[in-house]
Amino acid sequence: MAAVSTPEANDPQGTPPPPSPPAAAPPTYRPGLEGVPATQSAVCDIEGQRGLLTYRGYPIEQLASHSSFLETAYLLIWGELPTIFQLREFEQEVQMHRRLSFRIRDMMKCFPATGHPMDALQASAASLGLFYSRRALYDPQYIVDAVVRLIAKIPTMVAAFQLIRKGQDPIQPRDDLAYSANFLYMLTEREPDPLAARIFDACLILHAEHSLNASTFSARVTASTLTDPYAVVASAVGTLAGPLHGGANEDVLDMLDQIGSIDQVEPWLERAIAQKQKIMGFGHREYRVKDPRAVILQGLAEELFQRFGHDAMYDVALKLEEVAGRRLGPKGIYPNVDFYSGLVYRKLGIPRDLFTPIFAIARTAGWLAHWKEQLGANRIYRPSQIYTGPAERGWLPLESRPVPG
Numbered sequence: 086m087a088a089v090s091t092p093e094a095n096d097p098q099g100t101p102p103p104p105s106p107p108a109a110a111p112p113t114y115r116p117g118l119e120g121v122p123a124t125q126s127a128v129c130d131i132e133g134q135r136g137l138l139t140y141r142g143y144p145i146e147q148l149a150s151h152s153s154f155l156e157t158a159y160l161l162i163w164g165e166l167p168t169i170f171q172l173r174e175f176e177q178e179v180q181m182h183r184r185l186s187f188r189i190r191d192m193m194k195c196f197p198a199t200g201h202p203m204d205a206l207q208a209s210a211a212s213l214g215l216f217y218s219r220r221a222l223y224d225p226q227y228i229v230d231a232v233v234r235l236i237a238k239i240p241t242m243v244a245a246f247q248l249i250r251k252g253q254d255p256i257q258p259r260d261d262l263a264y265s266a267n268f269l270y271m272l273t274e275r276e277p278d279p280l281a282a283r284i285f286d287a288c289l290i291l292h293a294e295h296s297l298n299a300s301t302f303s304a305r306v307t308a309s310t311l312t313d314p315y316a317v318v319a320s321a322v323g324t325l326a327g328p329l330h331g332g333a334n335e336d337v338l339d340m341l342d343q344i345g346s347i348d349q350v351e352p353w354l355e356r357a358i359a360q361k362q363k364i365m366g367f368g369h370r371e372y373r374v375k376d377p378r379a380v381i382l383q384g385l386a387e388e389l390f391q392r393f394g395h396d397a398m399y400d401v402a403l404k405l406e407e408v409a410g411r412r413l414g415p416k417g418i419y420p421n422v423d424f425y426s427g428l429v430y431r432k433l434g435i436p437r438d439l440f441t442p443i444f445a446i447a448r449t450a451g452w453l454a455h456w457k458e459q460l461g462a463n464r465i466y467r468p469s470q471i472y473t474g475p476a477e478r479g480w481l482p483l484e485s486r487p488v489p490g
């Protein structure tokens with residue numbers, strides 16, 4: 086038999102072994118992963134105390150004033166502003182892929198007209214995966230094709246469901262119209278006013294990216310399994326839909342409707358606070374000041390009111406911001422991106438339940454930037470948990486189980 090080395094064998098005096106190192110401290114559980122870095126990313130940065138937001142280093146204010154949504158999408162996904170040649174090529178590629186297969190349009194015609202457009206969008210986005218193989222995930226051309234298809238087709242899906250649910254056939258995109266103008270055209274069947282199209286495009290820029298928010302986290306988790314980008318975007322759409330995230334933009338207008346008039350703002354807010362209700366469009370995990378996007382969106386809303394007429398709902402929103410600033414401001418709760426966006430879309434004549442799908446059109450750019458970044462340094466997301474269930478126990482046959490109550 087071979088000699089076995091034991092402490093006793095090596096130490097004839099039998100000195101006890103040194104004490105084992107102290108057990109590692111149990112991991113700290115942070116609900117909602119608050120403050121826990123879950124990735125490294127070069128896409129976007131937020132300075133929440135000062136209300137600063139940059140995409141790839143460019144301040145959001147500059148992009149909203151000078152860029153276009155497609156240029157910003159290019160910046161987010163490929164990391165640098167495009168040259169004029171690169172931009173024209175990207176715009177042209179997107180324009181060429183706007184149309185939907187008749188199979189997708191037919192599938193959408195089977196959706197219940199009463200269903201929420203976010204559910205229709207999630208199903209339609211996922212269905213794109215049926216058409217394109219996922220085998221070449223790391224092929225640069227596959228990545229370009231997926232980016233172009235998703236950026237091009239998501240708006241067509243949103244507009245198509247809007248017409249289908251009204252009992253109409255979707256209309257084809259128009260090649261002579263730029264991205265946002267074409268979307269508004271497909272939605273309303275009218276060529277939009279240039280100011281309306283410009284303001285809508287700026288809204289898409291403002292919503293395009295926001296670091297590791299819930300839907301982008303969801304996109305990165307899905308991406309980390311190396312599934313296809315259509316599944317990545319579909320899972321992110323599902324996450325964006327909730328009222329604590331993108332879905333709040335729709336709820337803000339319902340809330341302003343419920344408040345009704347300026348004189349009702351204060352009593353309404355007091356009741357809401359007493360009932361521990363969340364004020365929709367207020368509060369943010371990252372910002373302790375007013376969201377810089379809300380500042381810009383408010384300006385865009387005012388531009389629209391000057392041109393197309395005032396909206397009394399805006400006065401209610403202003404009053405709510407003022408009163409809530411006094412009551413919730415000391416806790417760092419201020420308007421977020423969802424507070425003023427709905428007022429812009431309402432002025433553009435867009436139905437309320439399309440506000441979140443429009444958010445998804447814009448955020449597709451950010452999701453794709455994170456998908457690409459995740460593929461570049463992938464490790465599957467698989468965090469741990471702290472088990473709180475029962476200790477191990479034996480299975481009981483049915484007749485031996487205690488009857489509750």
Ligand SMILES: CC(=O)SCCNC(=O)CCNC(=O)[C@H](O)C(C)(C)COP(=O)(O)OP(=O)(O)OC[C@H]1O[C@@H](n2cnc3c(N)ncnc32)[C@H](O)[C@@H]1OP(=O)(O)O
Nearest residue numbers: 328329330331333362363364365366367368369370421423
């Ligand atoms: C695109 C976007 O996703 S932007 C966010 C859109 N969502 C909304 O507008 C919904 C309303 N807002 C909220 O629910 C939250 O502020 C969130 C989800 C955005 C952020 O949530 P968290 O960072 O987890 O903050 P949490 O919900 O824990 O709130 C912390 C405290 O602030 C209070 N608070 C936060 N937001 C609000 C609000 N909108 N109205 C009233 N109180 C609020 C909470 O009640 C809590 O108070 P407490 O400590 O006394 O219990």
Ligand SMILES: O=C([O-])CC(=O)C(=O)O
Nearest residue numbers: 294295297298299370422
């Ligand atoms: O960052 C967040 O948590 C939510 C948000 O504002 C966004 O996704 O635009």
